[in-house]
Amino acid sequence: CKDLPSFTCKEIAQHCTFEQRIWVTYKGCVYDITDFVDLHPGGDKILMAAGGPLEPFWEMYAVHSNPEVLCILKKYHIGYLDVDEAAMSSGVSSDPYACDPPRHPVLIVNSSKPFNAETPAEILTASYFTPNAFFYKRNHLPVPDIDPEAYRLEVRGEGIPTPVFLSLEELKKKFPKQEVVATLQCAGNRRKEMTHVRPVKGLNWNIGALGNARWGGVWLRDVLLYAGFQEDDTQVKHVQFEGRDQDVTGSAYGSSIPLHKAVAEKNDVLLAYEMNGDELPRDHGFPIRVVVPGVVGARSVKWLHRIVLSREESRSHWQRNDYKGFSPSVDWTNVDFSKAPAIQELPVQSAITEPAEGAQVLADDGDLVVRGYAWSGGGREVVRVDVSLDGGCTWNVAQLEPPYVSEDDRNAQQTEEGRAWAWKLWTLQAPLPAEGGKLEIVCKAVDSSYNVQPESFEPIWNLRGVLSNAWHHVHITVLP
Ligand code: HEM
Ligand code: MTE
Ligand code: MO
Numbered sequence: 001c002k003d004l005p006s007f008t009c010k011e012i013a014q015h016c017t018f019e020q021r022i023w024v025t026y027k028g029c030v031y032d033i034t035d036f037v038d039l040h041p042g043g044d045k046i047l048m049a050a051g052g053p054l055e056p057f058w059e060m061y062a063v064h065s066n067p068e069v070l071c072i073l074k075k076y077h078i079g080y081l082d083v084d085e086a087a088m089s090s091g092v093s094s095d096p097y098a099c100d101p102p103r104h105p106v107l108i109v110n111s112s113k114p115f116n117a118e119t120p121a122e123i124l125t126a127s128y129f130t131p132n133a134f135f136y137k138r139n140h141l142p143v144p145d146i147d148p149e150a151y152r153l154e155v156r157g158e159g160i161p162t163p164v165f166l167s168l169e170e171l172k173k174k175f176p177k178q179e180v181v182a183t184l185q186c187a188g189n190r191r192k193e194m195t196h197v198r199p200v201k202g203l204n205w206n207i208g209a210l211g212n213a214r215w216g217g218v219w220l221r222d223v224l225l226y227a228g229f230q231e232d233d234t235q236v237k238h239v240q241f242e243g244r245d246q247d248v249t250g251s252a253y254g255s256s257i258p259l260h261k262a263v264a265e266k267n268d269v270l271l272a273y274e275m276n277g278d279e280l281p282r283d284h285g286f287p288i289r290v291v292v293p294g295v296v297g298a299r300s301v302k303w304l305h306r307i308v309l310s311r312e313e314s315r316s317h318w319q320r321n322d323y324k325g326f327s328p329s330v331d332w333t334n335v336d337f338s339k340a341p342a343i344q345e346l347p348v349q350s351a352i353t354e355p356a357e358g359a360q361v362l363a364d365d366g367d368l369v370v371r372g373y374a375w376s377g378g379g380r381e382v383v384r385v386d387v388s389l390d391g392g393c394t395w396n397v398a399q400l401e402p403p404y405v406s407e408d409d410r411n412a413q414q415t416e417e418g419r420a421w422a423w424k425l426w427t428l429q430a431p432l433p434a435e436g437g438k439l440e441i442v443c444k445a446v447d448s449s450y451n452v453q454p455e456s457f458e459p460i461w462n463l464r465g466v467l468s469n470a471w472h473h474v475h476i477t478v479l480p
Contacts, residue, residue, distance in 0.1 A: 006082040009052075009102045016051030016105060026054045028083065031076040048123070052105040056133035096142045101282040104133040110203040114139040115283070118208030121353040125371050125425050128401075129181075129409075130211035132275050137283045138186050138209065140253050140318070141245040144303050148287045153271075155227040157309035159236045164227040168287050172273065174226065175218035179412030180268045182293040182421035183375050184300055185210035187323050187343055190351065190472070191465035194457045200465030201332075207351040207472065210375070212423050214412050215291045216274030220307075221263050223271060229309060231263065239263075240314040241290050241301035254316030255299045255323075257292055257344065259309075267379075268293050268414055268421065271304065277408075293421035294379045296343045298323045313342065328461040335463060343466065346377035348453055350385055350426075350445035351472040359476045363432045368439075370398070370428040372472070376447035381420030384446040387428040391440035392455070392471065398426040398443070420448070436480030444471045 007023075007030050015023035021034045033046070040046045042061065049057050058064040097113045107117035118136045148168050156163035166174070188202050189209035220239070229236070239262040243253040261267050270291040273280050280286045285302025292299045298318055313319050324340040354371040355361065361368065368389075374382040385398040401424065414421060433439075444453045454460055457470045 004079040006080045008082045013051040013105050022047065022050045024049045024054050025052065025081050026073060028081050029077055030079040030081055031073055032078045033076050036072065036076060048106050056104060056131040059131050099145045100143045103137065106134065108208065110205065114141055116203050118205055119211060121207055121356065124208050125353040125373055128425060129213060129276050132278060132281050132284065135211040135213065135284065136186065136209045138297060141247055143282050144244040146244060146287060146303060151287050153288060153304060154306040155223060158311060159229050159233040159309050161228045168273065171218055171271065171288065175222045177216060178219050178270060179214055179216045180270055180291065180293060180421060181212065181214050181409060181413045182291055183210060183212040183423040184297045185346055185349065185375065186297045187466040190468040194461055194465045194468040197457045197461045200463055202465045213276050214409055215270055215272040217270045217272035220269040220271055220290065221265060224263060235311060236309045238310050238313050240308040240310055241304055242306040243301050244303040244305040252305065253301065253318060254314045255301055255319045256314035257295065257299050261292065266419060268419065294345055294377050296323065296346050299344065323466065325467050326462045328459065331463055347467060347469050348376040348445050348447040348451045349469045350374035350443050350453065352441055352443050352474045355474065355476050357474050361432065361476060361478055363434050363436050363478050363480050365432065367429045368432050370441055371425070372443055373423045373425055374445035375423040376451065379418045379420050380447040380449050382424045382445050383448050385426045386444050388442040389430060389439050392442045396428055396430060398428040401425045401427060432478050434480065436478045439476050439478060441474045441476065442471050
């Protein structure tokens with residue numbers, strides 16, 4: 001079947017409805033699986049792959065790694081994936097986003113240029129590690145196209161005798177490989193719910209602007225010491241990061257973290273070149289990104305270009321004039337960004353991923369299963385999740401799932417106190433009321449410092465819609 005046609009990602013993405021017919025791709029081939037959908041043993045979950053690759057779903061549902069599945073797939077082969085399309089389109093277009101990588105169509109897109117998309121709730125807690133293709137993507141600018149051969153990481157500034165330049169290969173060779181399991185969360189996760197109080201400025205993220213991954217790379221600490229930084233230095237107060245992504249004025253995305261955060265061994269700050277065992281994907285910062293565990297996603301700079309040790313915080317817009325919290329009394333007429341500290345550690349957070357808002361279930365379907373995630377900043381472990389089925393009048397304690405992890409993952413998991421960087425998934429199973437009715441499901445998490453989530457958004461409303469962590473509510477109907 002070598003003479004079958006080739007299709008671009010864009011064409012394939014349009015085939016995601018029964019009218020257009022359902023296409024998927026797998027290992028460079030295109031399949032029209034419309035006639036298989038009703039026969040699929042896993043039900044209509046298969047439709048999540050419509051218009052895009054099967055790989056990330058099959059990574060998650062291992063039942064598919066069996067020859068019988070490939071045999072079925074073969075029957076629906078209709079063509080090939082055009083591999084050169086990205087290169088071709090970049091040559092004829094002046095669109096700064098023309099070189100952005102292809103993305104999985106299941107992502108919920110908040111803005112396409114720059115690309116910002118979150119993981120659908122029902123996928124978010126299907127696995128402890130968020131597959132890279134489904135991991136939320138938060139880009140402020142076009143994705144830079146970096147040649148790994150030519151790449152150099154620069155380390156300079158106060159306390160560094162002479163600037164040091166490291167190639168990707170040197171980074172991998174000179175420093176031992178380290179791994180850390182950490183959840184990244186955007187400051188704006190759950191902003192959408194805050195907008196119900198009053199409008200805010202920002203992308204309308206629902207509950208999926210976070211994800212959990214096993215990151216592989218080298219300790220930032222090791223690289224700073226190699227570059228000549230002395231631990232008894234008293235001048236340096238901040239470590240600034242600059243990305244390779246630039247706006248039209250040529251200024252790069254940047255941020256900084258306090259020095260102690262960057263160099264203390266227990267903080268596990270990583271310069272990552274791997275994500276869940278794969279090379280760091282372009283959307284997530286190829287070839288090198290910072291991963292600052294327990295800290296707001298904005299500080300984990302992608303496409304890392306330069307590290308600058310300094311007496312002051314990064315002068316980047318995103319450090320000084322954004323990603324800060326304010327009182328509900330502050331609006332755009334009186335906000336003074338110099339008056340609030342930059343967000344670093346995030347507050348305790350949790351949300352319900354299943355059932356979905358507005359779901360209808362049958363009373364005799366068996367038990368209700370509520371699932372969700374919980375996480376706190378600063379390495380504080382989530383010690384409990386409370387779930388209410390009656391809008392917050394009475395509460396049940398959810399079961400925290402022990403993370404299913406391999407030997408490698410266990411090694412990457414920092415287990416000492418104060419190093420709980422990864423989320424916890426949780427479940428609550430409860431009998432459904434036989435008489436039916438409406439249920440208001442609510443969740444709230446408690447961390448190891450006994451921090452709890454606030455009950456409502458009114459008192460934490462802020463003009464940028466950040467730090468949005470009030471109790472999460474989901475309404476369902478039980479049909480008798
Ligand atoms: C189960 C085929 C796509 C989710 C299965 C099984 C087959 C199959 C043969 C039964 C495996 C066994 O029990 O031994 C396929 C084919 C697909 C496809 C040919 C693509 C053309 C997907 C996608 C998803 C999915 C995209 C998820 C988004 C599942 C699930 C089950 C399953 C959850 C397990 C059902 C159970 O609980 O028994 N699939 N599948 N499948 N599939 Fe797929
Ligand atoms: N780094 C660069 N260079 N450019 C960016 O736009 N976005 C930041 C951070 N690092 C960003 C960046 C923000 S706000 C978040 S939440 C995380 O990256 C998102 O990481 P992800 O896209 O890998 O999920
Ligand atoms: Mo973010």
